[in-house]
Amino acid sequence: MIYKVFYQESKERSPRRELTHALYLEVDAASELEGRIIARQLVEDNTSYNIEFIELLSDNHLEYEKTHADYKLTEF
Structure with missing residues (x-):
């Protein structure tokens, strides 16, 4: 499963839509919820x-993201 994680680079400032970034993670999980939990843990542990x-x-x-966005899988 591929997850798109929307994030702000800093926890110190209030979030602003203009500063939102995204990364893509491939997660092996039994359910969507488990995948979200694993994805969150990976990002929190490494950034x-x-x-x-x-x-x-x-x-x-996913096909749309591959052709219209800055798509690149992030590996930790």
Whole structure:
């Protein structure tokens, strides 16, 4: 499963939509909820980012992201 994680680079400032970034994680999980938990833990353990939202990408959404966004899987 591929998850898109929306985040702010710093926990020190109030979140602003203009400063939101995204990264993509491949997570092996039994359910969507378990995948979100694993994705959050990976980001929290390896960065100081302020996580805003974690979204599971459907096949169609993933294909769109690959062609229209700065798509690159992040590995920790």
